[in-house]
Structures are given as structure tokens and as C-alpha cells.
Amino acid sequence: MEAFGLLLHGFAVLLTWKTLALMMIGLVLGIFVGVLPGLGGPNGVAILLPLTFTMDPTSAIVMLSCIYWGALFGGAITSILFNIPGEAWSVATTFDGYPMAQQGRAAEALTAAFTSSFIGSLVAVLLITFLAPMISSFALKFGPPEFFAVYLLTFCSFVGLGREAKHKTVISMSLGLLLAGVGMDTVSGQLRMTFGSSELLRGINFLVAVIGLFGISEILLTMEERLALRGHAASISLRVVLSVWKDLPKYWVTLLRSSFIGCWLGITPGGAIAASFMGYNLAKRFAKDPESFGKGRIEGVFAPETAAHASGTSALLPMLALGIPGSGTAAILLGGLMVWGLNPGPLLFVEHKDFVWGLIASMYLGNVVGLVLVLTTVPIFASILRVPFAAVAPMIVVSCAIGAYAIQNAMFDIWLMLGFGVVGYVFKKIGIALAPFTLALVLGNRAEDAFRLSMIGSGGDLKVFWSNGLVGSITTLAIVLLFWPAIDALLGRVRWTQRTRATSC
């Protein structure tokens, strides 16, 4: 049980007043960000990242990951009380959460949401604790071809398994990879795609793009659609909490199933959104009376929330172990690691033990503290929505600008952020997903380096990606996933013809 000892060490790193205080600040900011319309997990983390530039990496990541947990908790508040999902992954929570609030069972629904979020993350953190060190020590044997194959797998699974139109995912991803290449070439030192501009020399910073794409564009979208809000205020009493917890064992199958789905979808870059819907749909399918879903059934809150949080948390597993983020927010945390001078990837577990185990320990602690915090402070946070949007919107714009400027102290980045804001707004409206773009932008240079190093090693022979069993099977899997929709359709047709033949005989 080496992991257990290291985890205890992580708690020891964490248990100082300063870190605990940062944790509380992070959680409060996170819930705030999750509740406010026009801000969410990814941009909240991106905007607040500059605050951490002068901190040591461990305090910085503890604060940032707590912002993330807070945002995950916060999304549930607005979806249950106001029927407005603060985040896309809270959409499924509104199906049964809002009807419960309408029936005057808001406190019950909120308790259920927070508790199941907690359970989902806990399962995922346990998975990270024991699986991440194993994967990373395995990945230490990886050379450039293996790494490129893993990157390829990430990109291909986005295209093949995503719900959006395939060509739109391809556009979003190749654009991200291209923009990642702007500036100085890391291998040869030559300039690329700068067109003689000294501003472009620095390259297009990933975090600036994220702040524009998510922060500014979200303000534009919110302003466009915002209608009057009508919702319920609620405070949670201890009696309600205990009665919900008493019934918890009854729903163990739902909770376990959703945790499982969440962990799986979080590790593969499918995301929390898919997980929450899948958790909900499966709970509905396996229920004895599916028609009672959507009318305020507590399981309809348990299922999607558990899955969304399990997936949001387990998205950090590939980020820690391989340096490949499983979600947009994980990608931003990865960007943070690079800013603090850490090199994400399997070596992290060897070279920065304090950091990694401090982070994992903070996931346990942050979730417990977060649960207590949201259960006690719901009324305060719900009242944030009474603040007029006309006051909130300009403040978010200013925060975005501060965040964008602070990264490289460049005025040009503020303009870049504005540009990405417009791009994000238009892309969202015509259904080009932004997550592949984000992922490509953060991984672009690393993927290219891995590709070029393997090409140099093999003398330009593409067979290097099939040179041994490991790299070969990853590459093949990547290609299968890329063409998965076509393969799936083909298999379906084969099965169909067989069945028709069997019936006609």
C-alpha cells in the first residue's frame, strides 16, 4: 500500500492554516462562479489563474482545484432552484430537480444533489489514488511514438465518439492545433505563422484563448437569451439532510452505476455532459416505473449528479498520469502546471511527489469541506441571482481582461481575448464544439514534438507507430475510434442482414 503512505504524506503537506484558508477561498469563489450565469468551471478557473502566479505550485493547485469543486457544486443550485443549468452537465439535474423544488421539496433535492456529487467525486478520487501512480509508472516506459499515439487516441476519440457533426469537430481541433503552432518552433527555433508581427512571436496563449472563448462569449450568449428568472429560495435544515442520508442505502445501485459511468467517461475524453445524461437515462431505464421520472423523483437527481461529478473528477486522472486532460477544465489546470514550471506527465509522480499527493489529498479534503459548505450556505448563494445582470456582466468582463493581461503582461492579449470571444460566440451558435479546440491548443506543441521526435528517430518511417505491440495497439485503437461511426454502421448492417437471413430461412 505505497499509495496510502504517500496519501498520508499528502495530507501532512496540506494541513497548514494557509492551505486550508486558500481551500475555503477557492471553494467559495468556485460556488460563486458556478451559480453566476455567464461563468462556469473552465472560465472561472482560467480567470482566477493569475491570482496563483505568485504562489507555490502546491498552494496554487489546491486553490484552483477547489474552485473547480466549488463550480461543480454551484451548478446544481441554479438548476434545482431556478431550472437554469449553470453548467451543461447540470442540464439532466433540472429534469427532476426543478419539479422537486416546485413541490416544495427543494431542500431535499439540493441535499440529494450535493450528497451524490460528493459520492461521485469520492469514487473517482479513490480511483485516482490507486490507479494514477500505476498508470504513470507504466507510462514512464513511453517514448515519443507511444506519446504521440496516446495524443492521437485522444484527438480521434473526440472526433469518433463526440455527438457533434464530425466535420465540425475536425475543424475545431485542427484550428486549435494550428494556432498552437504559431510563434517559435520548439524544435528548430524557427518562426512560424507570425507574418512578421512581434506580438505573434510569443504565440497564442492557451489561457487567453480560453478566457475569450468561454468568458466573453458566454457573456454575449447570456445577454442574448436571458429572460426573467423565477425560482425558489431554500434553506436546508439538518432534519432534511439526515432524512435524505437515511434513505441513501436504498439507492446504492443507482449511485454505483452512475459513479462507474462517470469514471469511465471522465477518463476517456467524453466528458461530464455525456456522463450526466447517460447516468440519468440508465437510471430511468432500470427503474420499475420509468414514467415517474421527470416529475420530481429523487433518483433523477442522484443519477446525473453522481455521474457528472465522478466524470469531472476522474478527468484529472489522465492529466496527472499522462499529461493529457480529460476535460476542458482539466486542460486549464494543465496550462496552470506549465505556468508554474512543472512538466505534466508521468515524471510528475517521481519528481514532484509533494505536489501530486498534495493535490490528491486536497481532492478528499476539498470535497468534504465543500459538502459542508454548500449545505450550510445555500440561501446566501441562491440570493446572488438577485443581483442584476447589468452589474454582474461588466464585472465579469473586467475580470476576464485582468486574467488575460496578467498571463504575459501584454495588451495585445486583451485584444486577442476579445477576438476569441467573438469566435466563441459564433462557434457556439453554429454548433462547433469548443472543447476539442481547447484540448488541441493545449496539447498541440507536445503532440507535434512527440511526432517529430519519433519521425527523427525512425528516419521518417510511419511504421514506427506500429513498431511494437503497445504503440501499435494504441495507434490502431485510435484509428478505429476515428472511424467508429462508420464501423458501427457497418456492423449494424451485417447484424441486420444476418438477422433477416435467419428469419427468412
Place this chain on the structure above:
Amino acid sequence: MSQTDLEIVVDDPTAPEENSPSVTISGTVEIIVCLLLLVLAAILGYDNWRTGASWDSTGPEPGYFPFYLSVILAGGSLYGLIVALVARRGAAETFVTRAQARRVTKVFVPTLLFCLVTQFLGLYVASFLLIAGFMRLVGKIALWKSLLTAFLFTAIMFVTFDIAFDVIMPKGPLEAAFGY
């Protein structure tokens, strides 16, 4: 006071009216975006070709990887263009209605002005003007409330970033007058 079922109602005085006429449809926007992406792919592709997109003695040249990416981008946008052109004959989905466009402009133009002012007068002055102006003119909130909120928020930002965390923001003549 029992709060269990108190209703919170937030009315939005600037809510868009229903049935506002459509300004553009999604299909048209999609076509424009695909065309722009095609142009971008061509420019970037050309630049990478110029840098060198083939192989030399040490391996792939710097433009190799991005050149093929611009080919993929061009392919994706061309496909998107064809799909959008074909779908155009079918049902037209509204991209933005006139009322929506007006509301988006209301937040976009101030943001643009904010960036301009930041460039010349520094971020904090711009921040004060943006918040106060937006609250007063767009939100129709009382002048004293707008000014107070703007001042407090800007002051908090200044203390947090420039003083407590040493993250230095762009400044203009006003801050210089105070010695920052």
C-alpha cells in the same frame, strides 16, 4: 422566518420580445464561417509551405506538421461549406433575431470600448467607466448605486492584484498622478 418556499423573482426589464424578426439564419453564418476558415487555412498553409513543409536531413521541417493541419482544416471547412449549401434549401433556422442582435451589441460595444480605453488610460479607469456606464445606461440602475459599485469593485481589484498579489495591470495617467 421560514424560508423553505419563498419565491425569488428576478424580472429582466430588457428581456427580448417574442417574435422578433430574424436578422440572419444559421445556414448563412455557417457558410461565411466556412469561407473565412478556408481563407485562413490557405494563408497559414502558404506560410508553412514557405517555411518548409518537406523533409530535410534532420527530419521534418518546421512547417511540416502545421502544413498538413491546414490541409485538414481546409478539408473540414470545404465539407462544412458543401453541407451548409445543401442544407440551405431546407428549413431556415434563425441565427439571431433583431432584438437579440440589439442586446448582444449592447454588451459587445461597451466591451470593445473598454479594451480601447484600457489601451490608453489603463485598466482601472476603464473598469470604473465600464461598470458605472453599463449599470447606468444598460441596466437603468440608480446613478449613485452604479458609481459606488464601480468604485468599490475597481478598488478591490486594485488592492487584490496590484498590491496583494503583485500582478501588475496596465496603468494610465491617473495612476501615475497617484504615484503608481
